[in-house]
Amino acid sequence: MTPLSGYLFVSALLFCIGLAGALTRRNAIMVLIGIELMLNAANLNFIAFWRFSENPETMTGLTFALFSIAIAAAEAAVGLALIITIYRHFRTANVDKVEDMKG
Amino acid sequence: MLGTGILKGMVETAKNFAGSYHDPERLTTVEYPEQRIASKENARQFPFLVHDTEDPMKGLRCVACQICEKECPPQCIYIVKSKDKRADYKGQMQFYPATFDIDLSVCMSCQICVEVCPFESIKMDTEFELSNTDRFGGLLVNKHQLAKSNEHYRKIHPTEAAASDAVLAAETAKAQAKAKADAEAKAAKAAAAAGPVGAVASAPAPKPSSPAAATAAAPAA
């Protein structure tokens, strides 16, 4: 069985890949994808810590991960709706070009 | 209520399904190569050349006048006129087609060649199973393949064939009458050479009879 550190490394890698993407990509959708990746990395941490915890019967990590998945779904829906609205308004999904504060 | 229409429709299709097994009124499909529907009398597919005598090549009615070749809208007919002449069914000396080809891949079955032919020599066939492995040579049919007997024509289009026969009979009668008149005129001429009496009176005598024969044949057509 893989030790906990293996999962933590994968999670850290995913988080940093997501972070790098969210910081560097121009397209708003790609930024959102980066954020999704970071959320998933956190989820993996929840599950891994639950599995390697002293008393997994409490299922804290599992429930937290379930709630986190639900939040991510809501976040993706609202975020993508916002991106589509921004695209309709500015005719671009490039975050650098959207610098107008007026509605 | 929602769904009743669906149920009604399903009952209807179930009736169709069951009915197709026992009700021949519903299942009208004819399984073609084994079962066939006899072709209708007015059916027409592609032209053929009519011949009268036993030997198809000698009995061809076609005199290579090339009217059909000129009238054919897609120009699928190719005719080469013969150098010599030979006796036709009336016994007159006529040209005949040295080559008579029809490209069936071009022909559009319009029947104009039949309409314009003054010699009742090209007619429409009901043969339709013409598929061929050679799409260029196989569908270019020559006069040997095109020639079919008058009996065949009578079999596939009885009414039309009767009219056509009547026209031909009238023409033959007219030709014979003319030949007879010519012979009489010749005889009269010969007689006139001997003594020119009555030759002028007898020569035009057969003429009124031939239009009468033609009009007699016309209602039959």
Place this chain on the structure above:
Amino acid sequence: MTLPFAIIAGLTVGSAIAAMSLRNLVHCALSLVLTFAGLAGLYLQLNAEFVGFTQILVYVGAVAILIVFAILLTRSTEPKDEPATVTPWIGIAVAVGAFLTMALAVLASPVGKRVAAPAPEVSVKTLGQKLMTDYVLPLEVMALLLTAAMLGAVIIAMKDKEGQR
């Protein structure tokens, strides 16, 4: 480290890198789906079947479809030769720094060397009972949040259209 873990982890990380670095947005989204599927595989490795299949149902079945729709609805009008990233080196440096910090923390901590206890008995029944008793307040808040998010998403995406009429 076991072979299945290595394969799944490699696939997950590799497809995540692809998802963040490919030029074509649809390819990015498809690689992201592979990452989600790989994560579900990791959850299964961790005996969290229910969360693993929920992950597939929600992420592959719903979030990925949403992203793909959003990509198609926001067809980029920008020229192709424009770089897809802004100031890449700063962002990557930040990410690498964050990773090194976390990796050092994991290596230094004694928790990381913990070996798994025997697989716990996870029954969906007890999970459901927990959700309906101990975690009933978060569950209800979550229901409210999802409803609000749905209504919000619909209204945000609709507003402009009404304005045009």
Place this chain on the structure above:
Amino acid sequence: MADFFQAIDQFPVTLKHWLMTQLGGVLPEWAEPLVSAALSITPILAVFPLMFALTTVIERKGLGRIQNRIGPNRVGIPLTNIRLAGFGQFIADGIKSLIKEDVVPRAADKVVHFLAPIALLIPVLLTYSVLPFGRNMVPLDLPQTGLLFFFAVGASTELSVFMAGWSSRNKYSLLGAMRAIAQMVSYEIPLILSALTVVMMAGTLSLSGIVERQMWHVAMPGIPGDQDGLLARWFLFTPWGLVGFFLFLTAAAAEANRTPFDLPEAESEIIAGYFTEYSGFKFAIFFLAEYLGLFAMCGLGITLFLGGWLPPVNFAPFTWIPSWCWFLGKLSALIVLFIWLRGTLPRLRTDQLMGFAWKFLLPMTLINLVVAALWHLLANSIPLVARWPLCFAMLAVPYWLLGRGFEAKFTKREYRFAN
């Protein structure tokens, strides 16, 4: 006598056991689970594609009869005159699609275009792994998450549809994919909700567990059935099960892109939808995946509502028939029903399709969920004879009320010039 029928019933299981014990000495230890899995998979890979092949012929023949035609009846054994009533057709079709040229559009995204049919077929085949085909015959028994696995894997087919539609670079493909995804996402909700009713009543996500709950002897509060255990306790025999089954079938037809919900491949409008640009064997894979998806949905419907592999009654001639025959028989009956529906119903319009999902199916499944809960709660206070009509009325009234909205639109059309 009973032992003999028991042996036939368990024949596939015993055969596998025998093969494994025979191979046990020969195989290295690491290969044993792989061989065991392969032995479980092989019958599925043999039976269901064959069933697909036969269904294509039966469907064409059946549709032909419904339309007063004969349908395919020629292809039999090659080089002979034996025609087998046309049942050689699927072999000819298979050979044809195998040797046809594989055309990939020049502008297509080659990799995604190639992966799409594979990515569609694999999840569809995976769904079969949790279906109980007979007594003790579940390739992969997931006691905690069986149904969730089915829906999770089934949901990932949407992405393959998108891959196919997008990578073809064809507007019809993309339109078809968009239609298919919108339809599948919309109908997934009533599908899962109607299945959830059963999960709620059975108290388990395991599909074999759900089948066992429908057995004669298992005491279930509120399921009608003879106390002596003569009549099976299929969920279909309860009001919520009856309504739930038809809601499930409707949603399943939409999930599987069957008529009347086959807009994604409406050939009069968008050629063949998302697989317009596929030819040859890839097209055959799409066709196969579509039918296998339908079979899997039917299999799930059988497991949830029609008692899976259980016979309807618990006495001699019926119990002699092997359990897997019951499953395959019920599956064939549902397939025939779908063919019949295809021959009957015209295709819906997109707005009708979406309206039907959100305004009719979704409220109905939610009401069904509530009624099922009531049925369970009233089990001890109201006798069955009164409870059944009461619960049925509670479902029939909303059905009538919701259904009215869909009827009113179909008024008789006035033709200005024809009349």
